[in-house]
Amino acid sequence: MGKVFATLSMSLDGFVAGPDSRPGNPLGDGGTRLHEWLYGVETWRARQSIAGGRTNQDDDVVQENFARTGAYIMGRRMFAEGEVGWPDPPPFRAPVFVLTHTPRDPVAKQGGTTFTFVTEGIDSALAQARKAAEEAGDKDVQISGGADTVRQFLDARLLDELHIHLVPLVLGTGVRLLDGVSPDIGLAPTRVIDSPQVTHLTYRITPSWTGAPRPRRNSPTGNAER
């Protein structure tokens, strides 16, 4: 079975959007600074039908994430922003399942992107996305965002991997990805790719944190080798 993963750009102080995030300003003030590394790479640009761009380790990461994804899940607000902003063909080129409370007929766009509106919650969206990803050749499901949607999947322990593109920025205020996520969550770093602009961190989500207590000073043979 394919994996379920999310990939977000986050500032060093933990923000995935700046302050005053709202319709028309989804990334918040200054939030585009989080994505500058992305806007310049060839693969992202090609998916927006823009020529040119860098081919570097950042581009490799973007390419890999598109290639492994057989279906996407996103929140209603992200879709509402995208519907007016994405080009046609949209960048996904795969089935997209939109979490919403408002039923709506599916929308088929050019290039393989279809938007299906799911009113039955995240479990139903995930079942449908898994099926589509499997049919695409045992591919993975990407939770596109926004932060609320990723947190829902984190909280329900339905995410296998969290990819953070750690951007060397301090935003100061805005939307924090991990606010409200339980400290019991287990995260194991599995890969790091660094570039001059951003550090790509991959964490495997484990059911719960399994750290052992610190070795006591009087017990030097304690668990120092664990």
Next chain:
Amino acid sequence: MGKVFATLSMSLDGFVAGPDSRPGNPLGDGGTRLHEWLYGVETWRARQSIAGGRTNQDDDVVQENFARTGAYIMGRRMFAEGEVGWPDPPPFRAPVFVLTHTPRDPVAKQGGTTFTFVTEGIDSALAQARKAAEEAGDKDVQISGGADTVRQFLDARLLDELHIHLVPLVLGTGVRLLDGVSPDIGLAPTRVIDSPQVTHLTYRITPSWTGAPRPRRNSPTGNAER
């Protein structure tokens, strides 16, 4: 002239101490989880006069930081905790300058650690620490902490390098390192060392953020190559 650097363990959600940080509980509830990677490595243990421990990439990082440091600066509260907790010889083996409002005679410990109490503020402490580090063979000055002291040096743009040991943990509440730090600060990633327990990130501090605005969609030849 030597560099001025700080090195802190930080959770993925930005905390360098857990909740209820106070005298007797300086790392806050759950805060020792941030330092477990450190407690197990040979170099840290040796500096606490404890035998054994891991020799791995984490140990290399600790060893490098001790080796390059010719003098330390710390806040009054960190010293107060350490004075009752550190072994003798203390782990520093170098001059330590303590920021305080209360004059006090210097304290010399075994192994080369001396504590000098500085009541004239961070500029005076830095001048004295720089002199000591230079006399130790053109070494660097390490700002030991706590978070308030590191922030003072960050805000005054007196820090050359920020080293973050990014720990795969969510703490949820506590003391955030970067709270209140200006979004204008410039951070350039210069090195990443990863291990199964922690990701060691080094940032060079630049006078101010120099990011350019995002390229517009209609201007594909814009600044995509910068």
